[in-house]
Amino acid sequence: MPEPFRSRVLIEVRYAETDQMGVVHHAVYPVWFEQARTRLCLETGYHYADIENLGYYLVVSRVEARLLKGATYGQTVGVSAWIERLQSRGLRFAYEVDHSGALLAKGATEHIWVDRPTGKPCRIPEVLAEPFARLKGRT
């Protein structure tokens, strides 16, 4: 089975993201994951903002992060994202945060497709089915 496509963004640690322990606060990781996911989605040809404009939301139903090593102000970290599981009504993204060859954190988010006008869960929008399958490595 082919590997999923991996996107990668570089994020400069912000002073505001540190806490009094001197490292990045753990609640920041989901925000970094989201920036990496935005970059990955862009590979479909649609910015996630466009997907919302098409009338859909990719609502987060689950988020998890495993923190291995603190990120510090002054570092620029790499955040990779890929699709780990793709279903007709939702998907699971996986993430890794690294710096200087060391893995700082791993994580995942799960999402369901929601139709904006009704607010109800729905199937993946037809125009996005092929692009997301391609990112997953299926086609």
Next chain:
Amino acid sequence: MPEPFRSRVLIEVRYAETDQMGVVHHAVYPVWFEQARTRLCLETGYHYADIENLGYYLVVSRVEARLLKGATYGQTVGVSAWIERLQSRGLRFAYEVDHSGALLAKGATEHIWVDRPTGKPCRIPEVLAEPFARLKGRT
């Protein structure tokens, strides 16, 4: 001229709000101001969420904060808010943050009324004119 009405909220400092200097990051103060402003607006009889539902936004056009003394995790600070200036198309709120008798910060925000459907600046909604004037101490 009568004094404006002062609302007051107590806010427990969150660990996530500290930075590596060991005190609350300065970008947190506008968020605390907003929580105090929400409490003040409630004295009009309308929660700010209701004001949005009526079809208006109180858009922030200016924010300022003077930081005198750091707030730390473990403290519960008091945040006071009042209307400093009231005009037909906007207003200015003032704030003070204190702990244990010491003033930690002062600040202000300026806002303009915006009509949600059009996104255009507008006059204060009629139903809110009297309640806001009352908070300002005019009536």
Next chain:
Amino acid sequence: MPEPFRSRVLIEVRYAETDQMGVVHHAVYPVWFEQARTRLCLETGYHYADIENLGYYLVVSRVEARLLKGATYGQTVGVSAWIERLQSRGLRFAYEVDHSGALLAKGATEHIWVDRPTGKPCRIPEVLAEPFARLKGRT
């Protein structure tokens, strides 16, 4: 086996915590969990700030949240916290966020004890062993 002690805090949703979907952003939940955890730790007789002053950190090694229903500005949510697992070198807290009888989110965080001077993992500080065991419902 006795039930663990459950602490509970009430948190007013902040405007700044919402995103353009109109609900609280998922990265806010770990911050709410932390505020509930702070309250739970206080039942040991030590504020978490005191625990740091004693020379220890409870470093977050894992965070997870399952989001069931969006929280909105104007709501005050309840956040409950309890110890789900207690080990000699770490522990796992569990959380629930509810509003008006509905469960909005569930989550958990895992932590390891770290000795501040050395930065190395360590056993639970002796003075905290009994209080944490009591919260766990062991004694």
Next chain:
Amino acid sequence: MPEPFRSRVLIEVRYAETDQMGVVHHAVYPVWFEQARTRLCLETGYHYADIENLGYYLVVSRVEARLLKGATYGQTVGVSAWIERLQSRGLRFAYEVDHSGALLAKGATEHIWVDRPTGKPCRIPEVLAEPFARLKGRT
């Protein structure tokens, strides 16, 4: 009098930075200013993290922002920073946020030099005096 040196960073708007009004929340601007200030400080030859390691803090004593036009998710904004005023014991930075030729926000922060070991205000560290004067356009 020569112009101060202007640094510039590009910042991709994060979904988490938006609020239910559909634009970036005003409390985010000080965080963006800080990222631009970090970049500007780097032109002295010292990352701000290095300045802290030298034993100094540049504590924020004032922050202000004037918001002209909302920033939205999907945009990458430019943030410029320069030294507006340089004194022996502190300084004032100014900022501009723009997108696609339009000015979105302007702001400023004021800082005082603090000696880390004592926590007392102090004069600008000797090694930094010339580099900061250079950025100010004095030399």
